[in-house]
Amino acid sequence: MSQPAIALPPVLPRESERLRALHSYQILDTPPEAAFDELVALAGRLLGMPMALVTLVDSQRQWFKAKIGLDLPETARDEAFCAHAIASPELMVIEDALLDDRFCDNPLVLGDPNIRFYAGAPLMTADGHGLGTLCVLDRVPRQLTDDQRALLQVLSRQVMTQLDLRRMLDLSRRQHADLLHVLNAVPAALIVADSRGDIEFQNDAARDLVGQHGGDPADVRRFWHHTTVKSRSGEPLPPASWPAMRAMSGDTVVGEEFLLELPDGRRLPILLGAAPLRDAQHCVTGAVVGFQDVSALYEVARLKSEFVSTVSHELRTPMTSIRGSLQLVLADEETHLGEDSRALVTVALNNTGRLIRIINDILDVAKIEAGQMALSLSTTQAAALVHSAVDAVRGMATEKGLTITTDVATSLPAIRVDQDRVVQSLVNLLSNAVKFSATGTVVCISATGTADGGVCMTVSDQGEGIPPEELARVFEKFHQVGGSHRQGTGLGLSITKGLIEEHGGTIAVTSEVGTGTTFTIILSAAPQDRTNTAHR
Amino acid sequence: MTRRDSAAAAWWWRILGDMSQFILMAEDDPDIQLVARLSLKKAGFRVQVVSNGRELLTQLAVERPDIIMLDWMMPEMNGPETCAALKADPSTADIPVIFMTAKSQGFERDKGLVTGALGYILKPFDALTLGDRIREILAGG
Numbered sequence: 154m155s156q157p158a159i160a161l162p163p164v165l166p167r168e169s170e171r172l173r174a175l176h177s178y179q180i181l182d183t184p185p186e187a188a189f190d191e192l193v194a195l196a197g198r199l200l201g202m203p204m205a206l207v208t209l210v211d212s213q214r215q216w217f218k219a220k221i222g223l224d225l226p227e228t229a230r231d232e233a234f235c236a237h238a239i240a241s242p243e244l245m246v247i248e249d250a251l252l253d254d255r256f257c258d259n260p261l262v263l264g265d266p267n268i269r270f271y272a273g274a275p276l277m278t279a280d281g282h283g284l285g286t287l288c289v290l291d292r293v294p295r296q297l298t299d300d301q302r303a304l305l306q307v308l309s310r311q312v313m314t315q316l317d318l319r320r321m322l323d324l325s326r327r328q329h330a331d332l333l334h335v336l337n338a339v340p341a342a343l344i345v346a347d348s349r350g351d352i353e354f355q356n357d358a359a360r361d362l363v364g365q366h367g368g369d370p371a372d373v374r375r376f377w378h379h380t381t382v383k384s385r386s387g388e389p390l391p392p393a394s395w396p397a398m399r400a401m402s403g404d405t406v407v408g409e410e411f412l413l414e415l416p417d418g419r420r421l422p423i424l425l426g427a428a429p430l431r432d433a434q435h436c437v438t439g440a441v442v443g444f445q446d447v448s449a450l451y452e453v454a455r456l457k458s459e460f461v462s463t464v465s466h467e468l469r470t471p472m473t474s475i476r477g478s479l480q481l482v483l484a485d486e487e488t489h490l491g492e493d494s495r496a497l498v499t500v501a502l503n504n505t506g507r508l509i510r511i512i513n514d515i516l517d518v519a520k521i522e523a524g525q526m527a528l529s530l531s532t533t534q535a536a537a538l539v540h541s542a543v544d545a546v547r548g549m550a551t552e553k554g555l556t557i558t559t560d561v562a563t564s565l566p567a568i569r570v571d572q573d574r575v576v577q578s579l580v581n582l583l584s585n586a587v588k589f590s591a592t593g594t595v596v597c598i599s600a601t602g603t604a605d606g607g608v609c610m611t612v613s614d615q616g617e618g619i620p621p622e623e624l625a626r627v628f629e630k631f632h633q634v635g636g637s638h639r640q641g642t643g644l645g646l647s648i649t650k651g652l653i654e655e656h657g658g659t660i661a662v663t664s665e666v667g668t669g670t671t672f673t674i675i676l677s678a679a680p681q682d683r684t685n686t687a688h689r
Numbered sequence: 690m691t692r693r694d695s696a697a698a699a700w701w702w703r704i705l706g707d708m709s710q711f712i713l714m715a716e717d718d719p720d721i722q723l724v725a726r727l728s729l730k731k732a733g734f735r736v737q738v739v740s741n742g743r744e745l746l747t748q749l750a751v752e753r754p755d756i757i758m759l760d761w762m763m764p765e766m767n768g769p770e771t772c773a774a775l776k777a778d779p780s781t782a783d784i785p786v787i788f789m790t791a792k793s794q795g796f797e798r799d800k801g802l803v804t805g806a807l808g809y810i811l812k813p814f815d816a817l818t819l820g821d822r823i824r825e826i827l828a829g830g
Contacts, residue, residue, distance in 0.1 A: 481724065
């Protein structure tokens with residue numbers, strides 16, 4: 154004899170879509186959760202039912218997320234009352250299962266748990282899919298008042314709300330994990346600081362770079378308290394100028410170089426960017442700081458400058474022999490050179506001199522760039538420097554028919570500088586002025602005191618002037634005004650700027666096309682002695 | 690030049706009673722040696738050139754120079770080492786020492802460590818005024 158045939162649940166028109174919706178909640182076969190347990194307990198209690206369930210109907214079965222009064226974890230879908238209930242958004246009430254054709258021969262009615270009464274409120278998604286029900290059951294026939302029906306429906310909507318919240322929380326956790334994954338995969342250190350400057354987050358690269366593995370989490374948070382931030386050249390910066398602090402005052406810092414001194418004593422050159430983090434009201438709540446270790450780049454720069462310096466040195470030795478030999482040949486009355494030979498040797502000698510000047514310039518640039526310009530500081534009068542510089546270019550000016558006027562204020566303050574280097578700077582400016590001036594014009598060099606006890610020196614010409622678009626570039630290496638091929642390496646002004654800045658001074662230029670150009674050097678009274686001045 | 694030749698030369702100079710100043714120079718580059726020697730000869734100095742500090746210390750015993758000129762970087766015994774040895778020996782401590790060197794990084798770094806040098810002439814030097822520079826330095830310039 155066959156089993157009594159039960160009425161199969163209806164086939165749902167959008168079943169595959171419904172199943173996809175159900176699976177998107179990722180809840181089947183998960184452990185019990187208090188929110189659902191409490192809702193079924195509440196439903197059973199309020200309606201006075203011995204059994205209450207949150208059921209979810211998949212393709213084969215109904216599975217119970219929460220249950221009271223029943224020991225089964227799940228039942229076959231074909232036997233499930235709920236498989237019928239989910240077909241419509243309405244509450245399904247079976248007051249006596251034995252009197253209902255669909256359920257009178259259901260094994261759950263005829264045998265354990267002997268269901269006689271069933272009321273199920275479907276868990277409907279926004280798209281109208283019934284995922285399952287919140288249902289209450291009894292072993293005796295029952296009826297529900299309108300209030301009880303309404304109550305069951307309200308509770309079923311609460312179950313649905315819990316399902317939706319649970320899914321949103323899962324999604325946001327997953328997105329958060331994905332984001333963390335991305336942040337940790339970024340090959341640059343990222344740090345998020347709160348408004349007090351404490352670290353809220355650091356990615357793996359930051360942890361690796363600054364070595365804050367494990368340890369006291371409070372120490373990690375107070376990372377900046379144990380770290381010193383210095384400028385690229387090694388000057389300690391006041392905390393207000395630290396990038397994170399600047400970001401918190403609303404600035405965005407892009408591509409700046411700093412030196413980090415870590416608590417363990419390591420010095421780390423970094424390239425850094427920082428930006429403020431703002432809340433919905435646009436108030437700054439913290440800062441995000443991203444940086445990279447650029448030691449390798451610094452090493453390359455150091456090797457480059459060492460290479461240039463070595464090569465320049467190796468070039469000087471042969472240049473010395475060549476120039477010396479040519480000088481001696483020309484100077485010796487006993488060598489009977491013909492007119493042409495004498496001219497050719499002179500060409501060789503002049504160009505040797507030019508090569509030596511180029512090598513000297515390149516070496517100066519390499520030293521300035523490598524921060525290895527060693528200044529020999531001594532206290533001196535600006536007037537003496539001005540006069541030495543003028544003496545050096547007087548011949549060149551006379552040859553061109555130019556006048557050089559000097560205007561040096563009396564009683565200038567003494568300055569502490571590397572005399573040779575300041576004279577070299579002034580000679581560079583003067584010889585440029587002579588080069589760009591026409592016969593009969595005047596080049597003027599002046600020196601005056603500044604309000605704060607320093608000295609201001611200017612070199613002005615009445616030359617053709619520099620167009621505004623080129624003015625900003627005159628201090629660049631190898632830049633020559635008008636792309637001109639006038640003699641020179643295009644390094645002079647770049648060196649001059651480097652030398653003056655090495656003294657802690659400033660150099661500026663103003664120019665008007667057709668009127669002339671003025672360079673202004675300002676040297677402060679007591680420049681910082683940051684180089685080795687040991688001398689003899 | 691062998692030791693015997695130079696001893697003979699020194700003897701000749703003594704016999705001839707030459708009053709010009711005698712410079713002993715250590716310089717490893719043979720071309721610079723030639724240029725410096727001819728330049729100084731033209732300027733009225735008597736010059737003997739050796740290739741490094743060790744040879745210079747040996748040569749001292751043959752004839753005591755009025756002036757010692759040292760290159761900075763040399764094989765065997767470099768300029769600063771030679772200068773230190775000269776200054777440590779009371780019999781040579783009073784001979785004026787002048788360095789003739791390119792402005793290398795090593796020179797700039799170690800210059801401060803050398804004591805007893807009277808002056809420095811930077812390479813590339815001017816062959817026409819090398820002798821004048823030496824006289825300036827001797828005169829305290």
